[in-house]
Amino acid sequence: MAHGEHKYRVSVEWTGNEGSGTSGYRAYSRNHIIRADGKPEIPGSSDAAFLGDAARWNPEDLLLASASACHKLWYLHLCAEAGIVVVAYVDDAEGTMLDSPQNGRFTEIVLRPRVVIRAGGNRELAVQLHHAAHKKCYVANSVNFPIRCEPKVEVGLG
Structure with a gap:
């Protein structure tokens, strides 16, 4: 694994000028396109609210997806190192945001990964590795609100 500083670049282009720019709060679309070299574009906007x-996709969706994906990637890495074979992984994550005129912010994210490991695998270790993945997750280490993990691990057949 590469250590050190890593830089990321994206371009976010507002495409919502409907003829009069931001002449009024309801006069423009919130739509934008998120781009990064060599990757598919992501159509973005604000939340419908x-x-x-x-x-x-809105910024809140993307933040939640980032936290979930980062945890999953670390978890799979740690399972591979520990000899636990993961055969399925689905996370139904949920984020809570407090909307306030002074300081809107996320108050928490709850990850709910459902994992299936190969028969004969160590279920207890597979559960423990979620805690280790959480400690290593770059996104979880970068936000100022709690990210909780409520994993369910099943041992598959055969």
């Missing part, structure tokens, strides 16, 4: 397009 903030006049956004509900069919597009």
Whole structure:
């Protein structure tokens, strides 16, 4: 694994000028396109509660997805190192955001990964590795609110 400083670059282009720019709060679309070299574009907007397009990804969705994906990637890494064979992984994550005129913010994220490991695998260790993954997760280490993990690990057949 590469250690040291890593830089990431994205471009976010607002595509919501509907003719009069931001002349009024309801005069423009919140739509934008998120781009990074060599990757598919992501259609973005704000949450529908903030006049956004509900069919597009909003920053809150992306933050939640980032926390979930980061945990999953570390978890799979640690399982591979420990000899635990994961055959399925689905996380139904949920984030809670407090909307306040002074200081809107996330108050918590709860990850709910459901994991299936190969028969004969060490279920207890597989559960413990979620705690280790949480400690290593770059996203969890970067936010100022709690990220909890409530894993369920099943041992598969054969």
